[in-house]
Every structure is written in structure tokens, then in C-alpha cells.
Amino acid sequence: MSDATNRANAAGRKAGEREAQESPQRDKALPEQTSQRIRDELMAYYDGLVNEPLPDRFVQLLQQLEQREKAGQKAERGERSGGGDK
Amino acid sequence: MTQFVARDELIAAIPSLRAFAISLCGRTDQADDLVQDTLVKAWGNIATYTPGTNLRAWLFTILRNSFYSQLRKRRREVEDVDGVHSGALFVEASQSEHIRMREFRSALGLLPEDQREALILVGAAGYSYEETAEICGCAVGTIKSRVNRARRKLAALLDEELGGEADSAPVRVEQLASAFR
Numbered sequence: 001m002s003d004a005t006n007r008a009n010a011a012g013r014k015a016g017e018r019e020a021q022e023s024p025q026r027d028k029a030l031p032e033q034t035s036q037r038i039r040d041e042l043m044a045y046y047d048g049l050v051n052e053p054l055p056d057r058f059v060q061l062l063q064q065l066e067q068r069e070k071a072g073q074k075a076e077r078g079e080r081s082g083g084g085d086k
Numbered sequence: 087m088t089q090f091v092a093r094d095e096l097i098a099a100i101p102s103l104r105a106f107a108i109s110l111c112g113r114t115d116q117a118d119d120l121v122q123d124t125l126v127k128a129w130g131n132i133a134t135y136t137p138g139t140n141l142r143a144w145l146f147t148i149l150r151n152s153f154y155s156q157l158r159k160r161r162r163e164v165e166d167v168d169g170v171h172s173g174a175l176f177v178e179a180s181q182s183e184h185i186r187m188r189e190f191r192s193a194l195g196l197l198p199e200d201q202r203e204a205l206i207l208v209g210a211a212g213y214s215y216e217e218t219a220e221i222c223g224c225a226v227g228t229i230k231s232r233v234n235r236a237r238r239k240l241a242a243l244l245d246e247e248l249g250g251e252a253d254s255a256p257v258r259v260e261q262l263a264s265a266f267r
Contacts, residue, residue, distance in 0.1 A: 034244065038209075038241065039209065041187060042190075045109070048187075049108050050105040057122065058100050058122065061125055061126070065125075
């Protein structure tokens with residue numbers, strides 16, 4: 001239970017939820033070292049992905065969608081001759 | 087309708103949307119297609135988004151729904167892949183990647199998608215259990231149990247590695263991957 005107790009101190013909410021979910025299981029509590037490794041590497045993994053350079057295709061796609069929508073709106077309003085440009 | 091959500095807001099959400107996609111499917115090419123698909127759907131359905139609520143969570147929901155419908159379709163097409171998780175695809179590695187991180191990523195790839203998804207959303211993307219439950223369309227208790235199972239499974243896989251068989255998880259992943267081809 002020391003693991004759960006440590007976490008209750010460190011992050012009361014999560015430890016509480018965890019105990020609510022599973023009845024206390026002495027031998028199933030993860031060693032703090034392992035929990036820490038999982039936390040750290042999970043964040044490092046995800047942050048690494050978030051910080052990857054983005055392909056250009058997404059910004060281009062959104063520009064196309066926006067242009068298409070503007071063209072559609074103009075057509076609907078019959079304002080082909082201009083106006084409504086940003 | 088798109089006046090409520092500027093293009094810039096969608097653009098700002100792309101890095102985390104893409105990170106979520108890669109952690110779901112384990113491949114950047116498939117992840118990029120998922121992100122593109124999500125952006126098109128989001129643009130077309132922007133009327134269903136409530137301004138002021140979490141745009142990123144809304145996008146995550148669209149993306150994971152696409153991911154699972156593709157996964158179901160693929161599993162129907164390939165009958166005998168039951169039990170083979172998309173983790174088999176997590177073998178893609180960059181040369182510079184730290185060995186520890188590579189082990190971790192391989193282990194992450196061996197988790198069932200639903201557990202990996204819950205773990206990523208709660209443990210990395212910073213969502214609460216409640217928000218995660220909303221994104222995944224299930225009960226809060228289900229998310230808690232998935233996160234717990236994911237942590238335990240990861241711990242077991244990492245323990246195996248630490249216990250002397252440093253390459254066990256990567257090897258298993260590669261075997262799975264070759265069986266999958």
C-alpha cells in the first residue's frame with residue numbers, strides 16, 4: 001500500500017480514484033520506480049510527437065477548404081463580381 | 087458557420103491531434119491520413135461544435151471514431167488478425183531514438199488500442215478521466231479500468247526487459263509484425 005499512499009500524498013485525486021476503482025491489492029501496486037518511468041516516458045513519447053515538424057499538407061488543406069467555402073458563399077449570394085474578400 | 091472557429095484555431099490543434107493519431111495507430115503515414123480526414127470532417131461539421139467548448143477534445147473524438155471504424159473494417163477484411171494489435175506497427179523507429187524510449191514505445195504498441203488510447207489521453211495529453219470518457223464515448227469507470235490495466239501491462243513488459251532480456255519486447259513486436267504481413 002505504500003505506493004498508493006505515496007501517490008495519495010503526491011496526487012490525492014488520482015490515488016483516490018484508483019482505490020475507488022479497485023479494492024486495495026497489496027501485491028498489485030506498481031513499484032514507484034516503475035510508475036515514475038511510465039509517467040516520464042509516456043510524456044516524453046507524446047511530447048516528442050507533438051514537437052515533430054508538421055507536413056505542409058494540413059495547412060494547405062485548410063486553406064483549400066476555406067477558399068472553397070468562400071467561393072460557395074459568394075455563389076450563393078450571387079456576388080461573383082466581388083466584395084466579401086477579407 | 088466557420089466564423090466561430092478560425093482556421094488558425096484548427097491549425098493550432100494539429101500538432102496534438104497528430105500526436106494522438108500516431109500514438110493510436112503507430113504509423114505516421116496512416117496518422118497523417120487520419121488527421122487529414124479529421125480536418126475535412128471537422129470543417130464540414132463545424133455546426134455541431136459548440137463554441138467555447140474544448141475544440142481539441144472535439145477533434146480527438148472525430149479522429150478516434152475514424153480510427154476505430156477503419157480498424158473494424160480492416161479486421162473484417164483480414165479475418166485472422168484477432169489478437170494482433172496495431173502495436174505490431176509500432177516498429178517504425180528513428181535511428182537516433184534512445185534505446186530506453188524504443189523499448190517503451192514497443193511496449194506501448196503491445197497494448198490493446200483502447201487501453202493505449204486511455205493511457206495517452208489521461209497520462210500524456212492531460213485530459214481528466216471525465217473528459218477522456220467523453221472523448222471515447224464510454225463510462226468514467228471504464229476509462230479508469232483501461233488506464234489501470236494499461237499501466238500494469240506496461241509495467242510487466244518493462245519489467246521483463248529490465249530483468250535481463252533487454253530486447254524481449256522489441257523482438258516480440260518484430261515477430262508480431264512479420265506475422266502480420
